Amino acid sequence: MAYTEEELKKELETKEYEYGFYTDIESDTFPVGLNEDIVVAISKKKSEPKWMTDWRLEAFRHWQAMEEPEWANVTYAKPDFQAISYYSAPNSKPKYESLDEVDPELLDTFKKLGISLDEQKKLAGVAVDIVMDSVSVATTFKKTLAEKGIIFCSISEAIKEHPELVKKYIGSVVPQKDNFYAALNSAVFSDGSFCYIPKGVRCPMELSTYFRINQAGTGQFERTLVIADEGSYVSYLEGCTAPSRDENQLHAAVVELIALDDAEIKYSTVQNWFPGDKEGKGGVFNFVTKRGICEKNAKISWTQVETGSAVTWKYPSCILKGDNAIGEFYSIAVTNNYQQADTGTKMVHLGKNTRSTIISKGISAGKSQNSYRGLVQVNSRAENARNFSQCDSLLMGNACGAHTFPYIEVKNKTAQIEHEATTSKIGEDQIFYCNQRGIDTEKAIALIVNGFSKEVLNKLPMEFAVEAQKLLEISLEGSVG
Amino acid sequence: MLKINELHARVEEKDILKGINLEVNAGEVHAIMGPNGSGKSTLASVIAGKEEFEVTKGSVVLNGEDLEDAAPEERAHKGVFLSFQYPVEIPGVSVTNFMKTAINESRKARGLKDMPANEMLKLIREKSEMLEIDRRFLSRSLNEGFSGGEKKRNEIFQMAMLEPKLAILDETDSGLDIDALRIVANGVNKLRSKDNAIIVITHYQRLLEYIVPDFVHVLHNGKIVKSGGKELALELEEKGYDWIKNEAVV
Ligand SMILES: Nc1ncnc2c1ncn2[C@@H]1O[C@H](COP(=O)(O)OP(=O)(O)O)[C@@H](O)[C@H]1O
Ligand SMILES: [Mg+2]
Numbered sequence: 001m002a003y004t005e006e007e008l009k010k011e012l013e014t015k016e017y018e019y020g021f022y023t024d025i026e027s028d029t030f031p032v033g034l035n036e037d038i039v040v041a042i043s044k045k046k047s048e049p050k051w052m053t054d055w056r057l058e059a060f061r062h063w064q065a066m067e068e069p070e071w072a073n074v075t076y077a078k079p080d081f082q083a084i085s086y087y088s089a090p091n092s093k094p095k096y097e098s099l100d101e102v103d104p105e106l107l108d109t110f111k112k113l114g115i116s117l118d119e120q121k122k123l124a125g126v127a128v129d130i131v132m133d134s135v136s137v138a139t140t141f142k143k144t145l146a147e148k149g150i151i152f153c154s155i156s157e158a159i160k161e162h163p164e165l166v167k168k169y170i171g172s173v174v175p176q177k178d179n180f181y182a183a184l185n186s187a188v189f190s191d192g193s194f195c196y197i198p199k200g201v202r203c204p205m206e207l208s209t210y211f212r213i214n215q216a217g218t219g220q221f222e223r224t225l226v227i228a229d230e231g232s233y234v235s236y237l238e239g240c241t242a243p244s245r246d247e248n249q250l251h252a253a254v255v256e257l258i259a260l261d262d263a264e265i266k267y268s269t270v271q272n273w274f275p276g277d278k279e280g281k282g283g284v285f286n287f288v289t290k291r292g293i294c295e296k297n298a299k300i301s302w303t304q305v306e307t308g309s310a311v312t313w314k315y316p317s318c319i320l321k322g323d324n325a326i327g328e329f330y331s332i333a334v335t336n337n338y339q340q341a342d343t344g345t346k347m348v349h350l351g352k353n354t355r356s357t358i359i360s361k362g363i364s365a366g367k368s369q370n371s372y373r374g375l376v377q378v379n380s381r382a383e384n385a386r387n388f389s390q391c392d393s394l395l396m397g398n399a400c401g402a403h404t405f406p407y408i409e410v411k412n413k414t415a416q417i418e419h420e421a422t423t424s425k426i427g428e429d430q431i432f433y434c435n436q437r438g439i440d441t442e443k444a445i446a447l448i449v450n451g452f453s454k455e456v457l458n459k460l461p462m463e464f465a466v467e468a469q470k471l472l473e474i475s476l477e478g479s480v481g
Numbered sequence: 482m483l484k485i486n487e488l489h490a491r492v493e494e495k496d497i498l499k500g501i502n503l504e505v506n507a508g509e510v511h512a513i514m515g516p517n518g519s520g521k522s523t524l525a526s527v528i529a530g531k532e533e534f535e536v537t538k539g540s541v542v543l544n545g546e547d548l549e550d551a552a553p554e555e556r557a558h559k560g561v562f563l564s565f566q567y568p569v570e571i572p573g574v575s576v577t578n579f580m581k582t583a584i585n586e587s588r589k590a591r592g593l594k595d596m597p598a599n600e601m602l603k604l605i606r607e608k609s610e611m612l613e614i615d616r617r618f619l620s621r622s623l624n625e626g627f628s629g630g631e632k633k634r635n636e637i638f639q640m641a642m643l644e645p646k647l648a649i650l651d652e653t654d655s656g657l658d659i660d661a662l663r664i665v666a667n668g669v670n671k672l673r674s675k676d677n678a679i680i681v682i683t684h685y686q687r688l689l690e691y692i693v694p695d696f697v698h699v700l701h702n703g704k705i706v707k708s709g710g711k712e713l714a715l716e717l718e719e720k721g722y723d724w725i726k727n728e729a730v731v
Contacts, residue, residue, distance in 0.1 A: 428533070433569045435553035436529050436562075437583035437639065438590065447582055451573025451622065 030087040036060060039187050042087050046156045046191075049163060059176035059186030066180045072342040073371040073403060076311045079250045079285060086188045086221070144204070151196040152207055155223050158194035165196055169227055173256040173291045173319070181252040181287040181313075185221045189254070192223035197232035197263075206461050208237035222253040228263035228298075235266040237464055249274075249284045251309075257292030257300055261322065264299040265292065268460050272471050273308035280338025280367075283310025290314065291346075294354075296322030302345065303330040303459045305468040307475035310339060315373065317346035320354035320382075327356040330456040332468070334449075334475050335368030335400070344373040344405075349385035349415070358389040361453050364400035365476055371403040378415040385415045393423040394452050396445065396476070424452075446473035482507045482678045483528070483647055488539035490527045497523045499703035500539070505647070508675040512689055512714060513682045515700035516722040521682045522566050524700070525649045529563045530556045543647065558590040560646030560677075564636035564653050571623040576635060577605065579623050580642050587643070608641040612668045629656025637665050641672060648672070649680045654688035666691030686714035699725050 030038065039060045043053040068078055145152050151162060159166050176186040197203050228234050238255075251273065259265050267290075276283025286309035292300040302316035318327030329345035347356035356376065364370040370393070378385045393402035404421055426448055434444030449472050450457065457465050483505040490498040497520050505511050515521055527534050528541055530553035541548045543559055551559070571579065585595045596604075609619065612634055624632050633653050640648055650669070654662055669692050673679065681692055689697075689711065697713040698705045706725055707713065717725070 427569070429569045430571055432531055432553060433565065433571070434583075436557055436565075437579070437643070438554050438557035438587040439583055440552075440554045440586065443582065443586060447574055447579070448571055451571055454573035 030085045032085045033082045034060075034084070034086055034188065038086055042188055042190065045087060046159075048156075048159055051163075051167060052159055055171070055176070056187050059183050060188075062177040063180065063183035063187055066177070066183055068180050072313050072373070073369065073405075074311050074313065074340040074342050076285065076340070081184075084250060087190055148201050148204065149198040150201060150203055151194065153194055155189070155192040155194045155225060158225070162194070162196070165227065166194070166225065169256065169258055170223075170225055171256075173258060173293050174254050174289050179289060182254050182289040185223060185252045185254045185289070189221045189223035192225075192253070194224075195226045195234065195236065197228045197234045199229045200231040201229075202232065203234040206235045206237050208239070220249070220251045220253070222251075222255075224253070224255040225258075226256070226265060226267070227258045228260060228265050230260045231262040232260075233264045235268070235461065237268045237270075237461065239270040239272075239464065239467065250287070251284050252287045253289070255288070255290040255316075257290075259292060259294045259298035259300050259325075261296040261298060263295070264301075266301045266303070267292070267316075268464055269302075269304040269306075270460075270464060270468050270471060271304065271306045271308050272475070274310075275308050275339045275475070276310040276337065278337050278366075280310070283339070284308065285310060286312045286314060288312075288314040290316040291319065292317070292327075293319045293321055294325035294327060296351070297324045298322060299326040299328070301328040301330070301459070303456065304332070304343075305453075305456070305460070305471065306331070306333040306341060306343060307471045309341070312339075312341040312343055314341075314343045315345055317348070318356065319348045319350065320356065320385075321350045322354075323351040324353045325351050326354070329356075329358045329360070330459045331359070332361045332363070332453045332456045332472070333370055333372075334363045334472060335365070335370045336475055337366040337368060339366075339368040341369070342371040342373055344371075344375075346375040347377070347387060349376075349378040349382040349387070352381070352383045352385075354382055354385050356385075356387045358387070358391075359455055360389075360391045361456055362391070362393045362402050363396070363449055363452065363472075363476070364393070364402050365396040367399045369401045369403070371405060373405040373407075375407040375409070376417060377408075378410045378412050378417070380411040382412050383414050385412065387415075387417045389417075389419045391419075391421045392452070393421075394449065395423065395425045442477065443473075445476055449473075449476060482509075482544060483680075484542040485528075486540050486542070488524075488527065488541065489537045490523060490534045491537055492523070492534050496537075497534075497703055498527065501700075501703070501705055503698065503705065505678045505680060507646075507678055508673075509696065510673065510679045510681065510692060510694045512694035512697045512711075513680060513700055513705075514684065514686075514697060514714065514717055516726070517684075519700045520703045521700055522651055525563055525566075525651045525680075525682060528556075528647075528649060529553055529561060554586070555590075557643075558587050562640050562643055562645030562648045564633070564640055564648065564650040566651040566655075566682075568624045568627075568632045568636055570625045572625050574623050576619045576621060576623055576638075580605070580639060583639070583643065604642060608638060611641060611671065612638050613664050614638055630658060630661050633657055634661060634665055637668050641668055644672070644677075646677045647680070648677070649682065651682045652684065653681070654683055654685065662688065663691060686718045689714045701725055 036057060039056050040053060043056055174182050177183050195207060226236055257265050257267060273284035273286060294300050300318050306312055316329060320327050327347050333341045333343050335341050345358055358374055360372045362370040362372055372391045374389060376387045391404050395402055402423060406419055408417055410417060426445060430448055431441055431444050434447060450469050457468055460468055485501050485503040488498050488501040501524060513521055523534060527536060530551060548556060581601060588596060633656055657665060681694060694711050697709055697711060699707040
């Protein structure tokens, strides 16, 4: 590979990223507790059609009969589901005609996120749908997208404006009763994003959503549905940060991706929810179900950088249904202090000549526990399926743990499965070498960790990669000594 | 510039430096020679502040300031540079990125803003040309898969980029073929000035034909047993270290 002047320049120009913010915005919040009335009330609040209300109720009934899963390598005090408020929306209800009308505090938050709408408009190339405490507050670039027939809006809006699409696909990849948290989400999801790319259309910009949890004690239940019609392409970015909080907050999102024949979806996440303090107090519980289905010749890539949350339980998966389908999973999971992460992927090979790649980089520091859990399943009809998995762990100190749980189920003899795993430790000699060049230990670790994670960071779009690098650095602060 | 007084240092209960005295002034080049295991690298590490080594007695003073409490990165910010005998690998971190970080961290310590990208670009271009380093080399992971010679050349490239006040080159000549040695020595010589000083640690006098020292010291068993001018290097080459060992015993 050549290393051009341009590339050299780019590497030198990489900017640092501003992070961390906290905003007080008046909210409209439901009383705590969960029952059928609350489910109906959420649906009403969002003026949903009856089929949606019924769908939620069906999910709620399933959920009531389900048990919280316990197989993951995490321990935590189970949330009291009756002590959570299931709906919270910023008070300023009317849609704004101009930025002047928007709550200045909210605008300030946008600025801190580095995504002030003004700036975004100029920057071109990134459309932002901001989910602020469950309700989409602003959507930009809609016009450009509309010209191509692309729909990018909140899921609430989609339920109203494009019911045929939502009805057809919602729950088609992650059914209501898929698991405990998915069922809960299906019953009470407050908002989220919807995206549809028509046949043969290449989405001209990265679609990006910034999520955050802003109201104490409100669980966040996002629902995302991305449909890439035949031969289309989309790159979708999801990012989030959260201000410090003292109490546990539950987050149970569901993301469904549908890649029809010859379509491609790239889904990138940078997740930085409050991980709890140094003593392990507080922090977000992140129980997420993400899954995509690939039809013939379709491709789905999941890229994730997970630095936040007290407890993470997350397995972005691909069902490779069509022949020649491709699934990819690139992940960086960082745990520090008392964080616990049990994350990985499932690659289910159903079609012929399906291929999957898994690159997982786990970084553990402090007293944290970091587990990779991956399933590669090759069904009997999946001739010539191929998988390559690589799981690398980097340990800092002696009090943390890294665990790898690879599951391989092969029912077809033609399958080719490769699994590689490494565990390494940051060496004192590496740190001294950096110190000698004027780089302090904290920065040295950030540098070494970034290097370790490079293969995955490289899969992220440029501006996201910068953000992700910064997050790695922040999340490992204070991890030495 | 550098004043080392009665320096004793140990590692893992083992005394390695046993009373070193050395004074290096700005504008001078000192060579430290000596057999394997005599403590040359240890001396370099102690000057650079490696915490593994415990200073039990004596002091290292840089420009009038006792370095006892200075962390390794602070010493670097004060202008101490060590070209490692065995440079470490940092997978996934390019030479460019590493240098950018190092330069900006040092600038930050001096209250300066990050070096503008185009300025850095110019610096990289200039220094890589001086050391005849291929641009592609700079995009590779630091020292990962580098040959011995590439590692050493990269150390000197870093030295050129950082422009230190006191540079210690620990066996920079090992692993270099004659052409590379000439290029590297030439690079080092260009960095010589009346304001900085260089300590060249080497086994052989070969390197000293190119980087001509003002003083030569012979380290043996944790002590400087002989000092002299550049002729001493030649004498050593001729007579071998046994000569010194025998003399030291006497
Ligand atoms: N980290 C260490 N732990 C134990 N012994 C060490 C360590 N570093 C160096 N030594 C010992 O100190 C002595 C001097 O080593 P060194 O300074 O590397 O010598 P030189 O560079 O002159 O070859 C040797 O006996 C070596 O084994
Ligand atoms: Mg040595």
